[in-house]
Amino acid sequence: MFHLYFGAFDIVLYLAGMYGAIALSKALCDQMDAADARQKSTTGSAVAPMQAIPPHLVTPATKRKDVSVKVSVGD
DSSP states (O other): OHHHHHHHHHHHHHHHHHHHHHHHHHHHHHHHHHHHHHHHHHOSSSSOOOOOOOOSOOOOOOOOOOOOOOOOOOO
């Protein structure tokens, strides 16, 4: 009887957690939809379009130095 009671209690907790998660996600989605609709209805062109930013960190080109090498064969 002990296992049956706590097994049923676990199922009730699981179902309550699932219901709570669904209710919370629905509330969040509804709130985000309302904010998006409010933003679109007030000013549609207030936000500037995205523009590509050129990279500001560029590796400088290395300068080559002239090197003279002498090779001599000594006997």
